[in-house]
Each structure stands twice: as structure tokens, then as C-alpha cells.
Amino acid sequence: MYVGQLEFFNSQTPDGLKSFGSALCMTSISLGNYVSSLIVSIVMDITAKGHQLGWIPRNLNKGHMDRFYFLLAALTSVNFLVYLVCARQYKCIKLEGKFNEEEDNEDEEYSV
Template identity: 35%
Template sequence: MGVADVLAAVGMQEFFHGEMPEGRRSVGLALYCGAVGIGGLASGALIAALDGVTRRDGGEGWFADDLDRGHLDYFYWLLAGVSAVALAMFLFFARSYAYRNKTQLVPSNTPANPHHA
């Protein structure tokens, strides 16, 4: 999970930095930090909601203090399902994404006024 997190973080930073216009790079990095923060918030909310729902009838719930009584396997199956849906959504949106023209970003070695040399 750590390797996947590192690879995702580097990819997200590169995307938000590389696809933003030159003057808005700080906005891209802010969007990256916001996406990470929203992900952490959603993760905590999901765990709290599942714990509340699974303990509703007085049972141990999925996140019991005793691992033998809890059902972390259900939680990881749920995460696998959510990840599969996220992968399908990523593939759908990635196919229709159009990258910026990178030639506009490369500074030329010629001066702005070719007659002024």
C-alpha cells in the first residue's frame, strides 16, 4: 500500500503541476493538496459510517477490538469493490482526456523578435 501511495502521489503532483497554465501552478498544487485532504476525510467518514451501521444492533461490528470477532475481511472486500469502480471510472475519463499542447510550454531558443538579433 505504501508503494502504491507513493506512486499515486508522484503521478498526481506531476499531473496537477504539468497540466496547469504557467501562471496557475500554485493552484494546481493546491488542488493536489485538496484532493489528498478530501480523500482522507472520505476515508474517515466511510470507516465511521460502517462502524456505526455494523454496530447498530449491539454486535461487535466490522471493526471490533478483538480481531477474531471483527470482520475486516468484509471491509477489505468493500474497498476492493470501490477500487474496481474507481478504476473503471478512471479508464473511462482517461480515454476522453485531451492533454495540453506541450510545444507551447517549451521555450524556444530564438528571441521574441527575430529581426532584433
Template identity: 80%
Template sequence: MYVGQLEFFNSHAPTGLKSFASALCMASISLGNYVSSLLVSIVMKISTREDFLGWIPGNLNKGHLDRF
């Protein structure tokens, strides 16, 4: 997806704005990474209790990613 998005920005941006388009592409991907890590943190906060490890514990063999 990253390559396709970068190609789109480079092919449709004016010559003087190609570096800005590349920076915008990388910023949108980094923002998506932050949002996904925030989502995982929220899910872990909700799903973790004293007797239940949650969906994404430290030991993935004991987790239930199939329920995520």
C-alpha cells in the same frame, strides 16, 4: 498516486498557476481522506449492534475485516 497526480498538475499547468495546481492536488487528496473516513463511520454505524462489535472494532483481532 499522490506523486503521479502532483506531476500531472505541475507539468500541465501554466507557469503562474503551478502553486494553485499543487493546492488543488492536495485539496483533492484531503477530500478523499474525509470521504473515506465518512464511509468507515457509516459502515461502523450500520454494522455495530449490542452483541456484534462490527467490522472495524477497537481491537482489530476481534473484527472481521475480511467481510468488509
């Protein structure tokens, strides 16, 4: 997934902004890791009220990891729906230098 994301950022940024596109890709990956840690912390705080162990206790055999994974499945489903909406509205950026060179190379290959 990360390789595809980096390739997308590189293909959709102009040549002068390649490092900026790579930085955006790495930033989104790091923010995803922070959000993941935040979700675990929030679930632990909400579910461990009073004398209850919560969904993710120190001894995982006494917890309810199944509920946590159902929560992750629900969040992933919502994320996929948001992705579908964004993907339908996305318009591919055609960079002049890249596509013209590729078209010229294809014409040369077929003219032989």
C-alpha cells in the same frame, strides 16, 4: 501515486497557475483522507447495530476485517472503472511555451 498526481497537475497548468494546480492536488489528497474516515465511520455505524460488534470493533480479533477489505476492493474497482472512463475522454493540454522549447532543444541535439 501522489508524486505522479502532483506532476500531472504541474504539467497541465499554465505557468501563472502552478501554485493553483499544486493547491488542487493537495486539496484532492485531503478530501480523499476525509472520505476514507467517512467510509470507516459509516461502516462502523451500519454494521454495529444492536448487540453486534460490527466489522471494525475495538478488539479487531473479534471483528470482520475481511468483509471491510472486500468492501474496499469493490469500491476500488468501481473507482478504477470511473478512472478509465475519464482517462479515455481526457485530452492532453499542450502549452505553447513548454512544448516549443522542448522541441527546439530536441532539434539542436540532433543537428550536431
